[in-house]
Amino acid sequence: MTATQRPVRMGLPRVRTSPTAGERPEVPDLVDRFGRVARDLRVSITEKCSLRCTYCMPAEGLPQIPTERLLSPAEIVRLVRIAVTDLGVQEVRFTGGEPLMRRDLEEIVAGCAAAVPGVPLTMTTNAVGLEHRAQALAAAGLSRVNVSLDSVDRAHFAELTRRDRLPSVLAGIRAAARAGLTPLKVNAVLMPETLAGAADLLRWCLDEGCRLRFIEEMALDADHAWDRRTMVDAAGLLEVLGERFTLTEVGREDPASPAEEWVVDEGPGTVGIIASVTRNFCDACDRTRLTAEGTVRSCLFSDEEVDLRARLRAGADDAELAALWRGAMWEKWAGHGMDSAGFEPPRRSMGAIGG
Numbered sequence: 001m002t003a004t005q006r007p008v009r010m011g012l013p014r015v016r017t018s019p020t021a022g023e024r025p026e027v028p029d030l031v032d033r034f035g036r037v038a039r040d041l042r043v044s045i046t047e048k049c050s051l052r053c054t055y056c057m058p059a060e061g062l063p064q065i066p067t068e069r070l071l072s073p074a075e076i077v078r079l080v081r082i083a084v085t086d087l088g089v090q091e092v093r094f095t096g097g098e099p100l101m102r103r104d105l106e107e108i109v110a111g112c113a114a115a116v117p118g119v120p121l122t123m124t125t126n127a128v129g130l131e132h133r134a135q136a137l138a139a140a141g142l143s144r145v146n147v148s149l150d151s152v153d154r155a156h157f158a159e160l161t162r163r164d165r166l167p168s169v170l171a172g173i174r175a176a177a178r179a180g181l182t183p184l185k186v187n188a189v190l191m192p193e194t195l196a197g198a199a200d201l202l203r204w205c206l207d208e209g210c211r212l213r214f215i216e217e218m219a220l221d222a223d224h225a226w227d228r229r230t231m232v233d234a235a236g237l238l239e240v241l242g243e244r245f246t247l248t249e250v251g252r253e254d255p256a257s258p259a260e261e262w263v264v265d266e267g268p269g270t271v272g273i274i275a276s277v278t279r280n281f282c283d284a285c286d287r288t289r290l291t292a293e294g295t296v297r298s299c300l301f302s303d304e305e306v307d308l309r310a311r312l313r314a315g316a317d318d319a320e321l322a323a324l325w326r327g328a329m330w331e332k333w334a335g336h337g338m339d340s341a342g343f344e345p346p347r348r349s350m351g352a353i354g355g
């Protein structure tokens, strides 16, 4: 049996449904009622973006957030320090919108690197313009980057992102690799339109030494076009890639990692699949999020947010901000529920939350 003929383990949803009854235990870490502990902080720093990916943004972009409502570099650094020193966070990822849209990104990274030395600082980016900033970001203390890239065909890229920026993205990826922002992972969202170019994208990533992961599309597009019945799942992708490559399943790098991995041909290259919908990883979720406006959002899919910015600007001390954050995490949902009857997408789209 070849790797692609092997049945894909779709499994039962891995969401624990019976929460712990009673009060939150008196522990400093970000624990929730389902026994999970958040160690991975994702910080959105802007809603702006240089692209308009159809699975994320509306064609006209998101409504602009007035500058005074965005967290300043000093505020971001303070909240990151609280997350690490008071709440047990072990990795910080900058995202958005597009983090490169902020001119003060290097200042934010350098401030965080000084405030939480030794903690990996990473970024998820579309890489437009990264070519000119990769060296400075690495020098400021950025550890590595993940880049979103759905196609290496210029016309197809322009269609998917509504912008003709493929050359800049490819130059950005190469500059990031030269600057040592590695291991560099590439994220591609699975859609019917991406399947035809999926094998070419994998070939390109293998040749460039990038680790490609395909991601099942989630109901987080601003246009609300997502449809569970037509979305491309992991099984559909494996069938297409199997026509060109021999894939051998190796599983997850570590149990909390969302990506399951396959070795391609004789290796050492791999391809990953983040099956957020059909094989969700919510029961191992270790994430907490800060939105660009300074609210804590415990789950991508939960519109309940706790406003830290207002308290921070009203003079709250670190202990109060940490307590608010712990309370938000205790209320975290079990999972996204995309497979449940009556599922409603959240009000904010991916770009507005911070993916």
Ligand SMILES: Nc1nc2c(ncn2[C@@H]2O[C@H](COP(=O)(O)OP(=O)(O)OP(=O)(O)O)[C@@H](O)[C@H]2O)c(=O)[nH]1
Binding pocket: 124, 146, 185, 187, 215, 257, 258, 274, 276, 287, 300, 355
């Ligand atoms: N279900 C779910 N999916 C997420 C979440 N955060 C990110 N994703 C999806 O996972 C994809 C990859 O995210 P990245 O930003 O590259 O982060 P990562 O995979 O955690 O990063 P690594 O630590 O480098 O593996 C994104 O494109 C999203 O589609 C989350 O909290 N929940």
Ligand SMILES: C[S@@+](CC[C@H](N)C(=O)[O-])C[C@H]1O[C@@H](n2cnc3c(N)ncnc32)[C@H](O)[C@@H]1O
Binding pocket: 049, 055, 056, 095, 096, 097, 098, 099, 124, 125, 126, 146, 147, 148, 187, 188, 189, 215, 216, 217, 218, 219, 220, 221, 350, 351, 354, 355
């Ligand atoms: C919102 S973007 C922000 C960072 C940066 N602009 C980028 O594209 O990498 C973060 C991640 O979310 C993913 N994403 C956006 N919309 C999605 C959706 N509807 N389903 C799954 N992933 C999505 C993107 O592919 C990207 O990897």
Ligand code: SF4
Binding pocket: 049, 050, 051, 052, 053, 056, 057, 096, 097, 098, 125, 126, 148, 350, 351
């Ligand atoms: S996925 Fe990233 S690059 Fe694409 S529109 Fe959303 S924020 Fe922008």
Ligand code: SF4
Binding pocket: 281, 282, 283, 285, 286, 287, 298, 299, 300, 301, 333, 334, 335, 336
């Ligand atoms: S959907 Fe929510 S619970 Fe599931 S992995 Fe994402 S953030 Fe965690």
